[in-house]
Amino acid sequence: MSAKAEVPVSHKRIRLFKFIGLLLPLLLLLLLEGGLRLFHYGQDQRLFITAPEDARYFVMNPDAAKQYFPNQEIATTGNHELFRKEKDPNTCRIFVLGESTTIGYPYFHNGSFHRWLQYRLAHTYPNKNFEIINVALTAVNSYTVLGFARQVVHYQPDAVLIYSGHNEYYGALGVGSTEQIGGSPTLVHTLLALRQLRVVQLFTSVYEGLVKKIQSGPKDGKARMELMVAQQQIAYGSDLYQRGIDQFKTNMDATLQVFENAGVPVFVSNLVSNERDLPPFISLPVDSARYPNFGPRFRAGMQALAAGDSTNARTDFQLAEQAFAQNADCNFYLGKLALWAHDSAAAPAFFARARDMDALRFRAPSAMNQVLAAVCAQHRQVHLVDAYQAFAAASAAGVPGNNLVLEHVHPNLDGYALLSDVFYQSLRQQGILPAPSEPEMTLARLRTSMPVTVVDSLAGAYKIANLERSWPFHGANANDSTKVEGEVPELAYGLAFRHLSWGEVMDQLYAKYVADGDLPAAARIAEARALESPTDARLALLAANLYGKMDRLADAAFYFRQAFNMAPDFETARNIFVIYLKQDEPMKAMPYLDYAMAHNDRGMNLAPVKQFATAVIQLQLAAQKSPQDAALLKQIATKYYQMGNTDGAVKYLELALKASPADVSLQHMLAQLKKV
Secondary structure: OOOOOOOOOOHHHHHHHHHHHHHHHHHHHHHHHHHHHHOOOOOOOOOEEEOOOOOOEEEEOOOHHHHHOOOHHHOOOOOOOOEEOOOOOOEEEEEEEEOHHHHOOOOOHHHOHHHHHHHHHHHHOOOOEEEEEEOOOOOOOHHHHHHHHHHHOOOOOOEEEEEOOOOOOOOOOOOOEOOOOOOOHHHHHHHHHHOOOHHHHHHHHHHHHHHHHHOOOOOOOOOHHHHOEOOOOOOOOOHHHHHHHHHHHHHHHHHHHHHHHHOOOEEEEOOOOOOOOOOOOOOOOOOOOOOOOHHHHHHHHHHHHHOOOHHHHHHHHHHHHHHOOOOHHHHHHHHHHHHHOOOOOOHHHHHHHHHHHOOOOOOOOHHHHHHHHHHHHOOOOEEEEOHHHHHHHOOHHHOOOOOOEOOOOOEOHHHHHHHHHHHHHHHHHOOOOOOOOOOOOOHHHHHHHOOOOHHHHHHHHHHHHHHHOOOOOOOOOOOOOOOOOOHHHHHHHHHHOOOOOHHHHHHHHHHHHHHHOOHHHHHHHHHHHHHHOOOOHHHHHHHHHHHHHOOOHHHHHHHHHHHHHHOOOHHHHHHHHHHHHHOOOHHHHHHHHHHHHHOOOOOOOOHHHHHHHHHHHHHHHHHHHOOOOHHHHHHHHHHHHHOOOHHHHHHHHHHHHHHOOOOHHHHHHHHHHHHO
16 A cells, blocks of 8 residues: 655745744733733833822822833832823923932932922912923933933923933943943833833843842942942043943933924033042053153152142142043142142143043043033024033132032032022023013022921931942941931931931921921921922911911912912912002902902901902002102002001001101001001
């Protein structure tokens, strides 16, 4: 019996089998992805989610940063700042992108520059609503800025503020970081997109679990700063150095293009760091064979410096610099000696070169600011904000140092105030902000009025002291000599080291000040809480009532208006129109008086108040044409007296007496009122 003949397989069927073979794993992955999403496995990494406390608002997603950190354990979280899903026509919405300086480290909360800006805008433009949403994170860089920009653009921004560039080497996905996941920006962006898939998150979780079992904990006890550094020495001009510059340029250019395509104005600040008072972290050794004169001259300079001989020290360091110009320490000492010699022309260049040559790249080199200037010039509606020049102008010999910067890159409170000012001035110059109808809050007034508490300041100091005891800061002291005695320092310490939340600390401070009868301090806490949570009408009312008790009527009116805008009611409207009438501003009082009459759930007879207020307005208009008419001024005083406004009556009687000093009836009326 002959064997059965084999049936040949056609080429079409072979191709079909291959296609099915390729498609089957993809279908299985899609099914797995769908199943994981169905059972809510993994993270939703969208930038914004519905606010848990109020469905009318969006808020930054706590998981948004996890896409950018291969090691999920050290991923950072951002602010909790609500903004409306339905944007009000009277709202100016500004998003803020960047890194740790941008979010306000080490103060956070109301120490950050965007809160200084928020407070100033609210007081300069009281009839305008400002939503300033800061989506910056610590330990990230331009990859995160670009990724967030691609989402921010869909939320109706009126302007975007960016401060970024110090973390390009050691931030998440930086070229010298332990958290890098690829080489070229294109590859990195592809991997970032894949990390949003639940399947990839599952595989990542399994991988991390295996790594934990294999590896013990050599990283335990290290700060995030040290954990994220893979390459401690990145020489100036090296391939890795240039990769950081190129990465920054590519990502920033793409970021600005996103906003340009949408027609959104962008304000990009250049970068500031501590140049004058922070020695280089790592000064690379100089090749003695190639540069034999450098070593002897540098050592001679150090000996002269130790002996207090600044003249010879400067000469020796200059000779060393002539032999080799790219040593970080040599340039730093030349900068210091130039300052001591009052040579303000030479000092900035030496300090800038010392920073650029520092091989441990926690401070952005000059090339980053050059990149920012170049990319900003290439895009429409992109404006370079010159923070560096502002900091230099406010510093000795034009070199920023400890006067404005805490350690290496993070401003102190004066520095954050100044950073807010340069953004504010640029927003004004470019027409994003109109000419103010109210008196403008100056920078000097902002610095004295801003509700940053002593606890905020102390907590920042404790954080920096702790940071400077660890790697890589020079002169680290392992023993904590910080004295924490008394209720306020203890609260600050608890806040700094996360034993207490900011809200808990503010509540305890408020209770203390109220118990002590310190109303100004209690009002400052209320203001701080209202600035932190600008959608909470109760906090605005708390501040308003405290300022009312202190007879600070302008401040009380400001917070009553804020509360009214969020939650209008009869009592708040009544408080506002009463204050305006006391302040002799009946025109401003009228809208709130009308509202109170239309929503009069107290049954109060407000018709006479409106009649008197209307009469005062008409008389004031007449008095503007005849400011010396004592009879008109007396009539205004009478109307104010009839409505119970003694202060207003006294004011106009005094004006009438200036116009007619011999009028005995005016003298008598004024004397009677002042007895009341």
